[in-house]
Amino acid sequence: MNLAEAFSCTDLSSKASTFAQRNFIEVVRHDEFLELTIETLLKLLSSEYLCIEQEFQVFEAGLKWILYNPSERRQSLVQILECIRFPLIQPTKLFNCIESLQDFSLRIGLGKLLEEFDPKKRAMSLRSPYSKFKIEVTPRHSARKYMVILGGYHRAKSGRWHEVRPIADVYRFDSFNRIWTPYPNIQYPRSGLTVVSVKGFIYAIGGENELLLYDNVEVLDPLEMKWRDGPSLPRPLSGHNSCVIDGFIYTFGGFIGSEVTDNIIRLDPDEGKWRKVGSMPTQRSNFALTVVDVSTYRCGQYPQHSVQTIQRWTSQVQLKITRVGIHCRWLSRGADKGLECYNPVTEEWTQLARMKHSRGCFGMAAIGNNIYAVGGARAGRDALQYVEKYSIDENKWTTVKSMGVARADPCVASINGLLFVVGGRSASHGHTPPHTLDDMESYNPETNAWKDEEPIPTHRCDAGVVIM
Structure with a gap:
């Protein structure tokens, strides 16, 4: 310059x-x-x-x-x-x-x-009555963050177990003005999908509509604001998870029909082709994902054994690490506290600190070098308020302040140092099925306090979330 x-x-x-x-x-x-x-x-x-x-x-x-x-x-x-x-x-x-x-x-x-x-x-009330500097309280244009939530399913409070409606609605949350605005609906209503963003384009990957699994990938063009079909998955997937590493979209595990896969596939958005690039140690499905900065962490599920793990990958080309946390959202036989770290370069597994509370169906996001496990369920029908923080530096879990609302399967994301939790489902009571939620809370790690935020217009569970 x-x-x-x-x-x-x-x-x-x-x-x-x-x-x-x-x-x-x-x-x-x-x-x-x-x-x-x-x-x-x-x-x-x-x-x-x-x-x-x-x-x-x-x-x-x-x-x-x-x-x-x-x-x-x-x-x-x-x-x-x-x-x-x-x-x-x-x-x-x-x-x-x-x-x-x-x-x-x-x-x-x-x-x-x-x-x-x-x-x-x-x-001490000694603050100056005037400012020495121009007071600008609006974030810079390129620093403003938006949370986009799409898909999921809806069940009303009075709904029956089978009365589940897949959702096509998409909403964008302005983290500065704290308001929700409608976004173009996806073409195919679905839950169990994953959502990522590459170069401003939003990718909605796989998912299901009742018993129908999708191999479809939809892409939202930020200029035309229209969804179009993207490169289809090799096979229909639901309960998988996706993340972006070095500009490539990686998708892990999930259901293929009635089977659970251990496949790791990768999409080059410029080339438009999916390729299998590896396998996970075991088949797994229904886990979520968060990107931190320098390493990749994953907490997933073994459906046969109900074990949660955290794995770590290293990007050899860039000589940097991208952290990705993936959490278990449904456990066939209850929840586990286990936490492991996997290095694909050395192919070694490392046992990490165990969570204090067993949980499944929980959300996970990262702020700095801390990963937060939020809410969740026990025995499938419960809904939890507990929140735990895992320190990457200390390899230690600590309990932080609980949410105001117990919820399972929420959307969880971090924006500008705050943790946002949206929607999810309530606990079931007796023979009454859980209903989906529309409320949102934010957590400030500096004050260890939760704050009620503007509810999302359509309550939902098992939706996709991405930060723009």
Whole structure:
């Protein structure tokens, strides 16, 4: 970027700027970022199109640039702070970072300049009556996150066991404005499907409508906002799971007719063909998935043995690891607490810490280096409120605050450091079947508290969820 601007290469400079915005987190890791001029840095940090998970990452980037040469760059501190949207940053996290700085003068300067956001002074009612900086509370355009939920099935409170209606409805949740809006319906109502996103395209993969299994893959074009048929699965699947690793869509296990498969198949979206790339140790079905950042974790089910496992893959090409957590959602003979780690490079299994509560039919998502097991069921008809947190660093489970509503088979996802739980099904009472839910809750790990959110317009269970 510096070189392109120095030689007035407008087109090259524009392309470099676009690349830096789209790959901001990766760009910040490289030495070239530290060599940026203050003018180029300010232009980058103030961009509406930084692809970030949270605003705190912009603060960290600006701080990293200053600390590379603090004696000369300290004078640019105020200019850099003006690019950052502090109301969007968790105050405790912000000031923990500031207090950990070894540079004394920078620590004092930041503490003074940002005192209006200091939770300690806010508690003592000493917050400044005016702001030193422009208060921007709207997330950057490319940082806004949407949760898309599609498919599933519906059963009313007064419904009978057989009165299950597959759903074609699709809704998008705006995580900033906290509202649901309709999205184009999928062509084929289904539950037990998986949903992933690649380059802005949403893929709805497999699933079932009552006893009919689908090999169909539907793709939503973000420009035309229409669903079209995508590359069909080799065979109809339900109860499988899918994730995206290095731009490829991987699908694991599931039902093929009355049989459970151990297949791992992969789709290259550009080529449009599915290929078998491996096998799981045993056949399994009905598990869910969450992507973390650097490693791949999977918690699945052996239908014959009712065992939950966590496995880990390493991407040898990229020399990085993508974490994927896959949880068991239905157990034929109850739930288990087991947790294992599998490395496909060495083909070794590692026994990990066991959960405190046995559960099946639960949701799982990751925030940072923690994986959360949410709700679930025991003996098939129960519904649980329990939530546990697994620390990847410590290999340890701890219990966190329970949800307000007991639920099994919910949609679970993480957005901007919060855990969202949507829908699911209630417990059954006697001969009364469980009914599907429409309510949503969010969990804040910083405060260990749950908050009621806007309900989804159509209550559902066993649906697909993806973050855009």
